[in-house]
Amino acid sequence: MTGPEYEVVIVGAGPAGISAACVVAETGRDALLIDDNPSPGGQIWREQERHGSNWEAAHWLRRLQLYRVEVLRGATVIDGDPDKHAIVCETANSVSTIRYKKLILATGSRELFLPFPGWTLPNVMGAGGLQALVKAGMPISGKRVVIAGSGPLLLAVGAYLKKQGAHVLAIAEQASWARLARFGLGLPTQPYKLAEAVQLKRALFRVPYHAGAWVEAALGETVLERVRLSLSHRRWEAPCDYLAVGFGLVPNIELAATLGCKLSAGCVQVDPMQQTSASDILSAGETTGIGGVELSLMEGRIAGYSAIGDRLNAQWLFSDRERMRRFARRMQKAFALREELRHLPLEGTLVCRCEDVSYQRIAPMPGWRAAKLHTRCGMGPCQGRVCGPAAEFLFGWHCQSTRAPVFPARIDSLIGHKEE
Amino acid sequence: MSEPVYDVVIAGAGIVGAACAYACSREGLKVAVLERDFIGGGATAAGMGHVVVMDDSEAQFALTRYSQQLWQELASELPADCEYVRTGTLWVAADEEELIEVRRKHQFYSQRKVPSEILDSRSLDAAEPQLRTGLAGALFVKEDAVVYPPCVARYLLERSRDLGARVLLGKEVIRLDDEGAAFEDGTMMKGAVMVNAAGARAASLHPDLPIVPRKGHLLITERYPAFVHHQLIELGYLKSAHKSTADSVAFNVQPRKTGQLLIGSSRQYGMDSPEVDRSILSRMLARAGQYIPSLPGLSALRVWTGLRAATPDNLPLIGRCPGYRHVFAAAGHEGLGITTSLATARLLIDQLMSRAPAISSEPYSVQRNIAVHG
Numbered sequence: 001m002t003g004p005e006y007e008v009v010i011v012g013a014g015p016a017g018i019s020a021a022c023v024v025a026e027t028g029r030d031a032l033l034i035d036d037n038p039s040p041g042g043q044i045w046r047e048q049e050r051h052g053s054n055w056e057a058a059h060w061l062r063r064l065q066l067y068r069v070e071v072l073r074g075a076t077v078i079d080g081d082p083d084k085h086a087i088v089c090e091t092a093n094s095v096s097t098i099r100y101k102k103l104i105l106a107t108g109s110r111e112l113f114l115p116f117p118g119w120t121l122p123n124v125m126g127a128g129g130l131q132a133l134v135k136a137g138m139p140i141s142g143k144r145v146v147i148a149g150s151g152p153l154l155l156a157v158g159a160y161l162k163k164q165g166a167h168v169l170a171i172a173e174q175a176s177w178a179r180l181a182r183f184g185l186g187l188p189t190q191p192y193k194l195a196e197a198v199q200l201k202r203a204l205f206r207v208p209y210h211a212g213a214w215v216e217a218a219l220g221e222t223v224l225e226r227v228r229l230s231l232s233h234r235r236w237e238a239p240c241d242y243l244a245v246g247f248g249l250v251p252n253i254e255l256a257a258t259l260g261c262k263l264s265a266g267c268v269q270v271d272p273m274q275q276t277s278a279s280d281i282l283s284a285g286e287t288t289g290i291g292g293v294e295l296s297l298m299e300g301r302i303a304g305y306s307a308i309g310d311r312l313n314a315q316w317l318f319s320d321r322e323r324m325r326r327f328a329r330r331m332q333k334a335f336a337l338r339e340e341l342r343h344l345p346l347e348g349t350l351v352c353r354c355e356d357v358s359y360q361r362i363a364p365m366p367g368w369r370a371a372k373l374h375t376r377c378g379m380g381p382c383q384g385r386v387c388g389p390a391a392e393f394l395f396g397w398h399c400q401s402t403r404a405p406v407f408p409a410r411i412d413s414l415i416g417h418k419e420e
Numbered sequence: 421m422s423e424p425v426y427d428v429v430i431a432g433a434g435i436v437g438a439a440c441a442y443a444c445s446r447e448g449l450k451v452a453v454l455e456r457d458f459i460g461g462g463a464t465a466a467g468m469g470h471v472v473v474m475d476d477s478e479a480q481f482a483l484t485r486y487s488q489q490l491w492q493e494l495a496s497e498l499p500a501d502c503e504y505v506r507t508g509t510l511w512v513a514a515d516e517e518e519l520i521e522v523r524r525k526h527q528f529y530s531q532r533k534v535p536s537e538i539l540d541s542r543s544l545d546a547a548e549p550q551l552r553t554g555l556a557g558a559l560f561v562k563e564d565a566v567v568y569p570p571c572v573a574r575y576l577l578e579r580s581r582d583l584g585a586r587v588l589l590g591k592e593v594i595r596l597d598d599e600g601a602a603f604e605d606g607t608m609m610k611g612a613v614m615v616n617a618a619g620a621r622a623a624s625l626h627p628d629l630p631i632v633p634r635k636g637h638l639l640i641t642e643r644y645p646a647f648v649h650h651q652l653i654e655l656g657y658l659k660s661a662h663k664s665t666a667d668s669v670a671f672n673v674q675p676r677k678t679g680q681l682l683i684g685s686s687r688q689y690g691m692d693s694p695e696v697d698r699s700i701l702s703r704m705l706a707r708a709g710q711y712i713p714s715l716p717g718l719s720a721l722r723v724w725t726g727l728r729a730a731t732p733d734n735l736p737l738i739g740r741c742p743g744y745r746h747v748f749a750a751a752g753h754e755g756l757g758i759t760t761s762l763a764t765a766r767l768l769i770d771q772l773m774s775r776a777p778a779i780s781s782e783p784y785s786v787q788r789n790i791a792v793h794g
Contacts, residue, residue: 079698366589370458373465373570374501376678381642381721404696405720408642411683412716414698414723415705 003097006032006070008307009087010104011077011255014042015293016285016300017106018060023304025067032098033064034072034089036407040064042108043128044293047135056293078413079404080259082278087259088413095413102280102307105256105268106300109249109286113386114337114393115351115359116344118218119245127157127246134164141165144239146227148172148215149246151335152200157244159203169238171204172213172229174247175335180211183334210236214341218243230340247337249290250389256283257402266392266400273314274303282307291328298324342394351394352387354380359394368397381408426452426586428772429601429611431593431625434464435569435761436750437617438576443765445583447773452609453585454601456592459577460570462619463757466726468638468674468682470651471565471759472509475528479735479783484756485534486779487763488563494762495565499575503568503677509651510539510548511559512671512711518655519556526559535562550648550712566651566674569758593618596625598746613772614747620692620727622751626741630790631752633727635688637701642719645679654711669704671711681718683708685755687728694725730754731790738767738784748772749786 008024010017013035024031033040039049041057048057064071072089080087086099111126118124125133127147134140145166147154150173158171173180184197212232219226219237227243229236253261256268262277263269267289274282284303285296298321305314345351347360357377365371368391371378377391378384378399388399405414428444430437433455444451455461471491475481495504513519522538529536539547539558547560577587595602600610616622616629623631654671672684686704688697701723709716731737731752741747748771750764767784770777782788 081698366458369461373460374574379722383721403723404698405723408719408721410716411639411641411705411709411718411720414639414720415702415709415716 005099009100012106013040016296019300020304036076078409105283107252112247123224124243127244130244143241145242155200174214176212273306295324352377368399426611430615432617438573439761439765441580442576443769445580451585453587460573490762501571506565509561509564513556522559617750620729634730635691637686639683641681643679
């Protein structure tokens with residue numbers, strides 16, 4: 001099966017993928033941007049194509065249109081053959097092989113879920129997930145919401161939900177005040193970030209913000225009824241309708257790993273030109289390390305220049321990227337997850353919710369593969385995307401196993417892409 | 421403190437090593453099991469997990485049938501996660517020619533008191549509506565079953581441990597001789613009898629063992645409960661599976677207790693890399709699609725490969741290793757290691773205890789004159 005060929009194929013239409021595509025397309029080269037969602041924007045700019053409120057998203061989405069970048073929507077890349085410079089793409093009713101001269105992987109990140117008693121109750125959600133649902137039209141006005149976890153996402157989600165009329169009872173940040181203070185002292189070197197922080201603070205007026213605080217349990221019979229938090233010197237418990245948790249983000253490295261790109265510390269390893277260890281495959285954005293929208297846009301642009309062989313323009317951006325990466329590293333350090341979170345699950349707390357595998361069954365296993373084979377942990381439809389990172393945090397295992405198909409695929413598609 | 425001397429030191433904690441450990445422990449022997457990785461992590465985890473009677477040869481039949489009866493005894497005590505289900509096997513005949521084979525097989529099994537029944541085209545349709553219409557018929561072998569082998573291996577070793585066996589994981593044996601098992605760090609574990617149950621790696625301990633890896637691919641789907649009801653194998657399997665030279669694929673689908681479908685099978689020689697070979701995978705799935713037309717629309721969750729420990733005559737190697745007095749082999753089970761593990765353990769313990777075995781152990785002797793089969 002021979003498919004169409006593009007000079008540059010970009011997988012993932014979030015900030016990194018979009019900026020890379022624009023850089024390539026503005027030079028008149030043909031670029032294909034592939035995403036498994038119905039519209040470009042990624043997790044962070046979800047729904048921005050239809051009703052944009054974020055100026056930055058609007059700017060980049062407009063450029064995408066201006067340069068007539070071809071966007072393949074609702075398409076999942078399930079496999080690839082780096083030797084043949086080809087990837088296999090599945091859509092709702094077809095499968096196709098797409099060839100590239102250069103491939104840019106900008107597959108982003110997903111939320112990290114850590115198990116605690118009650119985390120599988122209905123209405124306990126990922127912070128980003130709850131925000132996405134509200135953006136998609138779920139009514140939140142008047143609902144009582146507790147937000148717990150770590151990082152600036154909690155504030156952003158809190159501000160958004162409050163604006164939509166939610167009653168945000170508390171925000172529990174697991175990092176200590178001491179760490180936050182050290183981090184905060186560095187903010188004046190990042191005026192933009194400082195302004196953002198001040199804005200968020202204003203938006204969250206009168207919302208209790210606790211540092212050194214974490215969720216101990218979500219309580220309820222069949223649905224979330226109450227939340228129990230551990231604050232520095234006391235316990236806090238209150239009835240609530242939604243619990244939004246966000247312990248950070250996990251890079252989506254599965255496709256890169258399947259294509260043979262080297263990883264380091266759970267991220268795709270890249271050189272200064274955003275080139276991975278696999279030839280003609282580049283990577284940009286959260287896939288190479290969690291760093292936020294600005295860094296993703298920057299890395300995307302560099303990857304775009306790199307892909308078309310424009311070293312000079314890429315190098316212009318190196319110092320900006322370095323500054324952003326330094327900031328990202330400081331942030332990672334400030335919001336590093338505390339030891340206590342490893343001890344939240346009780347014996348019966350589920351770790352793998354696809355296959356209903358409890359903590360006590362997984363804990364005695366010698367490693368991830370043994371846990372998978374003996375308990376079915378990570379064997380369900382998500383293929384360990386949720387419980388793998390959790391088990392990595394809880395037990396210190398190496399939980400990556402990557403094999404095609406990268407996502408569950410129709411058997412049809414696996415028959416179809418036979419080699420010539 | 422010096423290591424004690426064990427009665428039996430077993431290299432390999434796959435299903436065969438585990439079954440041997442359990443059989444020896446039950447005789448009151450002091451057993452140690454050494455595993456370089458974890459329990460049931462090799463071919464035990466990679467295979468389909470069927471407990472089937474086969475009749476390529478009288479010897480294969482005797483071993484599989486004996487072992488199947490041992491499985492039936494064990495089944496009642498197996499925990500739920502071992503997923504023992506007596507699905508039966510339907511040997512599907514595509515045409516008249518294959519139907520002749522159905523009749524021959526039926527007669528063979530009837531003479532040996534293995535319950536089986538011939539289904540005509542219509543009753544096959546009724547039994548498995550997902551199969552394409554117009555197939556000639558099938559042989560229903562009623563006592564065949566499927567299990568989830570890694571958990572069975574773990575269960576057998578847990579029971580062995582209850583009886584005093586020692587199971588050491590992460591312990592790679594680099595030499596297994598009349599003294600005992602030697603490890604990389606220069607230490608040894610001494611035993612009166614050593615058993616090589618290292619599966620596809622058995623020949624790396626004893627290069628004289630005529631074992632070569634035969635690679636296979638499998639695919640598991642998402643959950644489609646009651647999509648098929650029996651283990652389904654094409655009769656063409658007999659024509660394709662045991663040619664020892666060319667790569668081959670055959671239609672083989674199992675319903676799992678989880679509602680998932682396990683789809684096989686492929687056979688490739690001369691490959692020991694774990695990578696998925698996309699072209700043979702494609703052939704294997706296309707073959708399955710010829711029998712189950714709706715199968716290509718199902719969602720595939722995972723694809724993996726495994727290495728079968730194949731011998732030239734497709735029979736395992738059970739008994740004393742040539743050149744040794746105290747070293748025994750229990751290896752070379754090809755695609756039937758799950759089925760024949762329990763009988764292998766019985767034949768081994770009977771030899772160790774100098775008892776008459778329930779079936780002749782001669783055809784599986786390591787020193788047999790191995791004729792190339794097929």
